[in-house]
Amino acid sequence: MGNSQSSLPRYYNADPSNDAPSHSLSGYLDLASSAMGASVVRASDEKFGAAENLIKAGAPAQSDAWVTRRHNPTADWAVVRLGSTGTIAGFDIDTRGLDGDQAAAVSIQGCLAPESATVDDDGDMSVEWEELLPKVEVSGNSRHQLAL
DSSP, X not given: OOOOOOSSOSOEESOTTXXXXXXXXXXXXXXXXXXXXXXXXXESOOSSSOXXXXXXXXXXXXXXXXXXXXXXXXXXXXXXXOSSOOOOOEEEEEOTTOSSSSOSEEEEEEOOOOTTOOOOTTSOOSSOOEEEEEEEEOOSSOEEEEEO
């Protein structure tokens, strides 16, 4: 048999109903939480909300969002240094409180970089980035819990 690639996504919605008390991402630590020591290294735009809101612990308030300029001709990005090394099981993309102000889609890349790595104005760290979550559409006022 030769190599073949599936057309199926590499992720699935861990909580399609958006209200399950427990699902396949329950019980994991949030490595991208400020409570775990994560930090935002740099972001492309913080016009209407700080990128640090991406890593705030707990449920978001309406003002706790990273909101950038609308109609940006390029993609916005944020570089987040995780609070610890670990295995990534999925992502919780929370757009609660955003109805029309959220991004239409997100994707997530990751890299293993030394502590001394710096980020330039274009988000370049001169490291090899790997796609962790392909571009996926998101809606407002929802938690998108995407398991890998």
